[in-house]
Amino acid sequence: MRRRKVRCYRAFAEGAGTFNNEVFYIATEGYRIELASCTCCGEVFAVDRENRNIGARALREVSASVACPGCGTVLRDSISAYPEVFLARNGKLGCFSPPTIIPPDEESAVMEFWALEIEDFV
Numbered sequence: 001m002r003r004r005k006v007r008c009y010r011a012f013a014e015g016a017g018t019f020n021n022e023v024f025y026i027a028t029e030g031y032r033i034e035l036a037s038c039t040c041c042g043e044v045f046a047v048d049r050e051n052r053n054i055g056a057r058a059l060r061e062v063s064a065s066v067a068c069p070g071c072g073t074v075l076r077d078s079i080s081a082y083p084e085v086f087l088a089r090n091g092k093l094g095c096f097s098p099p100t101i102i103p104p105d106e107e108s109a110v111m112e113f114w115a116l117e118i119e120d121f122v
């Protein structure tokens with residue numbers, strides 16, 4: 001699985017009774033990349049919706065035969081939209097809605113995530 005650099009914003013979310021959980025989100029405008037994560041271990045993935053093998057396919061379908069590089073779980077069973085669902089520091093799942101007002105560019109950072117890709121999709 002490749003790593004992929006993604007420009008995103010950082011936020012600190014409250015979730016599952018814990019505070020200051022660091023989460024990342026992407027501006028909805030521009031390039032159509034989404035983030036998803038493994039709800040077992042919190043590993044974050046970049047999903048390129050402009051990849052024709054992915055398109056509008058459901059996350060579970062895209063990850064059907066992919067093992068999480070973080071914990072080995074088959075992602076079909078653990079993948080979820082991120083940071084709408086994220087793994088909080090206490091191991092429970094929290095929910096975070098990214099703000100609709102996107103911060104200025106200088107507050108963004110380039111992060112590297114696993115690229116969720118369909119390499120041997122038939």
Ligand SMILES: [Zn+2]
Nearest residue numbers: 038041068071
């Ligand atoms: Zn995992």
